[in-house]
Amino acid sequence: MPNPIVTVQNLSVEVKQTGAKIVRNVSFSVEPESVTALVGGSGSGKTTTGMSILKLLSPALKVSSGQILYKGFNLSAFSESKMQEIRGREIGVVFQEPLYAFNPVFTIGDQIDEVLRFHTQQGVIQRKEKILHLFDLVGLPDPARIYMSYPHQLSGGMRQRAMIAQAIAADPDLIIADEPTSSLDVTLQAKIIELFHDLRSKLKLSIVLVSHDLGLVKHLSDQVIVMKQGEVVEAGKTNTVIEKPQEEYTKDLLKAVEVK
Amino acid sequence: MGNNSKSKNQTALAFAAFKQNKFGVFCLSILCLLYFTAVFADFISPYTYDSEVRSHSYAPPSKIHFKDAYGNLTWPYVYGISFTFDEYHKRVYTEVVNEKYHFGFFVKGDKYKFLGIIPTDRHLFGVEAPGRVYLWGADSRGRDLFSRILYGARVSLSIGLIGVSISFTLGLLVGGISGYYGGRVDSIIMRGCEMFMMIPGFYLMLALRSAVPDSFNSFQIYLAIVVILSFIGWAGLARIIRGMAISLRQREYVLAAKTLGLSDLKIIIRHILPHTLSYSIVAIMLSIPGYILGEAALSLIGLGIQDPIASWGNLLTDAMAIAHIKLHPWILIPGFFIFITVICFNVVGDVLRDCFDPLLKGEGEANA
Incomplete structure (x- = not known):
């Protein structure tokens, strides 16, 4: 068994002012080239858990106990500039709504170029080639046009693909996908999940998939961690959890999908 | 969504709207003409600024x-x-x-x-x-006023531009940093800005001017005046930019930029300040007259640009005595140039504001 990429140990996050716990005693580990799904309803702390891997919690929150090991190193010991090297370069993030996650005043190509400029020593031409190749990889048609487009000029699905291209631009080992399909319609959701599946084997990626939709993640994930109100209620191999859910909450989540 | 239309950002749209406003374009062309003559002042003017014939006084x-x-x-x-x-x-x-x-x-x-x-x-x-x-x-001293006005335009018009670029760089950066970090950093920086805003501009200007050594040559004095003038305007701008930065830092693309590993300064410059551009362009246009008038005021009372170098302000020094105006009314001409320039900058700024403000779209003639 190779060493896990990320190990979260007894992580607790609280609101600085009130001391209210947002995340309580969460533990899990992400194996290389595996997909971990963090599933739960709104406010279950799944996004907060995902963001704490990048040490990008909102300023109102803080980690109150527990630790996160990244490739065996304790993240809390890393300086901010060390974290800036890791963000984007080793851990990429895909957001829920790419319309807001792209800056509206710059072109898509320019914004992906920004990542490469910061994390690599490649020249202008090399970077552009790489970006066009990335567009190809994530299944965007007419890469040259996408490169020159502003975010509002693309459709939702194309924007999400562009967002994924940005996340994988600097060849990270881990992708944190925060509800990557929630803003898309059902047919597109399946295609994006398929794309993740594809990229994972092509690029040897590990993925942390944050979602509220158990039905969607079951095709992609190796392990599922079900969260409710900041606590892990159930965790295990995806098949086990889906087929033999132990907890009421997990069953509810599964039912919600069936109704849909 | 997903259209193929030629990409136009807000700035391009605003400038397209600007072209529709005839008065605005007229004032902008006057300004361009003034700057053009300032650049080629030495060629266009028949004499240099210090060519004098004492027997031709007035x-x-x-x-x-x-x-x-x-x-x-x-x-x-x-x-x-x-x-x-x-x-x-x-x-x-x-x-x-x-x-x-x-x-x-x-x-x-x-x-x-x-x-x-x-x-x-x-x-x-x-x-x-x-x-x-x-x-x-x-x-x-028998120097040609037309030539001196052209040479004076170099000083008066460039002070506005250089001054504004210094104070805006300062204001944007300070405001951006203050708003982006928030908390204690914000409090300290903003109290500092208020210190500057507290002192009436003209007296601050006089106080700073008195700190300039007498040994400075005319070019050094020019630079000193530019710096002094830009010290006055930046604090107010920093406050407004800070307010905008506070709201902009909540945007998801700022978080996204952080997840890409960009440094804070890069995020401020690339992802926060460009969004204040529509405000800044208008504010820049509307604040240039302040610099021109500031230089004129300093030079008029003899603290600014020193003779024989000409500026519109020190050309007016002669006109301080009412008797001179009565006997030689033409010495007021530099005043008209200040007047026209200030009016033009204000009109251009005003029209630009209408163009940038989506709420006013369709109301004014700016977008008709």
């Missing part, structure tokens, strides 16, 4: 003659001038009819360096030596 604007003594049309010319004193010991200039000096283009005159590089002695127009033409009269 010579009135030259009469340009188009007809010769027999009433026939000829190439324009001026007469030489001489003066006598009247009973109040005031100089009365009369034309010397037997000294005729014809106008010419590209005439030889004072030596200068064209654009500061190419040494030459050709001027766009002038009259044959030793005659002198005073389009807008002469000042107390």
